[in-house]
Every structure is written in structure tokens, then in C-alpha cells.
Amino acid sequence: MGYRSQVVLAVSKEARPYLMHFLGKEPEAMSLCFGQHADRVEDFQGEEGAVMFRFDSIKWYGGYNEIDAIEAFMSHMEANIEGLGDGDDHFRFVRIGEDDGDVERRGYAFDIHPVTSIEY
DSSP states (O other), X not given: OOOOEEEEEEEOTTTHHHHHHHHTTOHHHHHHXXXXXXXXXXXXXXXXXXXXXXXXXXXXXXXXXXXXXXXXHHHHHTSXXXXXEEGGGSEEEEEEESSTTOEEEEEOOSSOOOOOOOOO
16 A cells, blocks of 8 residues: 655746656656646646646655655755746645655645645
């Protein structure tokens, strides 16, 4: 079964070409984000060209080509990018794992925040 996470990734119009570059290297990554069963919202939060991806119950750790490609995109974006400026202002990533307190945030764009609740 493996450890599962809920993940949201949003990318600005300006950063989308960088995302496509990294996804284009791995067919599994392209299928995960743009395939028939992908959960994606175009023009996210009213920003033309922005896109948001949601992955539920996904094994989000290294060793999977599609995950590695997206992680490589984010690592690239966390640097200053000529003509774009501070790259982490152009994407937002939030991952919530199964374990209490297992929350990862990267990037600063978009209004995406984890929320903790009690279920019974």
C-alpha cells in the first residue's frame, strides 16, 4: 500500500513553460498532470494561464519518475530565474501526509493553505 499524501501544486502562467520542460522529460509526469484522469483547474484563482493540480492518496516520494520530475521543477523554481525573478513567487506546493504534523510547503504564489480538522 505505502504512505499516501494529499498534494496541491499551482503554477503561474509565467512558470508554466518551466513546468512543461520538466514534465516533458518524463511521460509518466505528463500523464499524471495532463492525462485523462488528471485533476486540474485551468486559470486557477482567476489568473489567466495559471494551473492547479490536485493529487489525492498519492505516493509522493523519490524514486517515482513523475514525482522526481515535479520535484526537479520546484527545486529549479526556488532559485532566481533570469527574466522571472524569484522563481518561488510563481508556484505553490502543499503536501499533507498521513502522519500527524506531516505538512510540506514550497513556493509562495496563490492562496493555498493546509487546514487541520478532526474527523470522527
